Amino acid sequence: MNLSLEGKSALICGSSQGIGYAIAEELALMGANCILLARNEENLKIAVSQLDISIRQMHSYHAIDFNDEAALKSLIQTIIAASPVHILVNNSGGPSAGPIVEATEDQFVKAFHQHLITSHILTKAVMEGMKNEGYGRIINIISTSVKIPLNNLGVSNTIRGAMASWAKTMSNELAQFGITVNNILPGLTRTQRLNSLVAAIAKKKSLPAEVVEKNMMAEVPAKRFGEAAEIAAVAAFLATPAAAYVNGTSIPVDGGRTGSI
Numbered sequence: 001m002n003l004s005l006e007g008k009s010a011l012i013c014g015s016s017q018g019i020g021y022a023i024a025e026e027l028a029l030m031g032a033n034c035i036l037l038a039r040n041e042e043n044l045k046i047a048v049s050q051l052d053i054s055i056r057q058m059h060s061y062h063a064i065d066f067n068d069e070a071a072l073k074s075l076i077q078t079i080i081a082a083s084p085v086h087i088l089v090n091n092s093g094g095p096s097a098g099p100i101v102e103a104t105e106d107q108f109v110k111a112f113h114q115h116l117i118t119s120h121i122l123t124k125a126v127m128e129g130m131k132n133e134g135y136g137r138i139i140n141i142i143s144t145s146v147k148i149p150l151n152n153l154g155v156s157n158t159i160r161g162a163m164a165s166w167a168k169t170m171s172n173e174l175a176q177f178g179i180t181v182n183n184i185l186p187g188l189t190r191t192q193r194l195n196s197l198v199a200a201i202a203k204k205k206s207l208p209a210e211v212v213e214k215n216m217m218a219e220v221p222a223k224r225f226g227e228a229a230e231i232a233a234v235a236a237f238l239a240t241p242a243a244a245y246v247n248g249t250s251i252p253v254d255g256g257r258t259g260s261i
Ligand SMILES: NC(=O)c1ccc[n+]([C@@H]2O[C@H](COP(=O)([O-])OP(=O)(O)OC[C@H]3O[C@@H](n4cnc5c(N)ncnc54)[C@H](OP(=O)(O)O)[C@@H]3O)[C@@H](O)[C@H]2O)c1
Pocket: 013, 014, 015, 016, 017, 018, 019, 020, 037, 038, 039, 040, 041, 043, 064, 065, 066, 067, 091, 092, 093, 094, 095, 114, 141, 142, 143, 144, 185, 186, 187, 188, 189, 190, 191, 192, 193, 194
């Protein structure tokens, strides 16, 4: 099985921490040259410095806010002018929690831009290079809510559904060029995002965070949270030559939590 990413260039969004960083770590270990994107430059600098360089991989980063469309369009042109991108990981911070009946129009618009429009801008920019290289892997980090909407995540549920439909449509159109488009649906995964969701629930219910975590874990057949590295392992496989015929899928990595077949 060919799992080598030597000589491949990977652009990983939202990769200064959490799931995005864990994916960058794994792709680097498999030989890819990684370009990290997020807003906080200090965190990006530290993240890049920790990636594997044992086979002379070249890693870099750019500080960018995905809500700044003009800056994003300009940045991606600079990136593809330097080298084709073989692997694109679309990932960003999750929309804020809350019931959908309380969601404001602005929250939907912001999340739509930050997730879907960002992914679309980046995909359109990198796909010509992928076609020329005969190799493209587009991996979207979404959520299990594309299968079963999650309570108290109204805006997120809505945007994830849009992302999943966008991705499936893209996969139909790009497969003939050797480009695959797949979604990973993380379950409860130990990151900053999960910590802030736990804290918000604990505050709302006046419960200690440990009790909230215990209750959440009870809903997972594996009876524990996932680690970012466990999400990254699946993303990394999708990025490899071995995964060439996996296309248009949405893969839950959730310890069995999603209650659908
Ligand atoms: N963790 C879970 O349990 C879980 C479960 C299901 C789905 N997910 C989803 O998976 C994705 C990643 O989750 P995570 O837990 O790894 O989140 P995280 O720890 O909050 O990391 C988010 C990353 O995205 C970057 N980012 C956030 N907003 C950005 C923006 N406007 N522009 C550019 N970069 C931005 C952050 O860096 P900066 O702050 O420096 O920009 C950070 O690197 C999210 O969409 C999340 O909702 C997570």
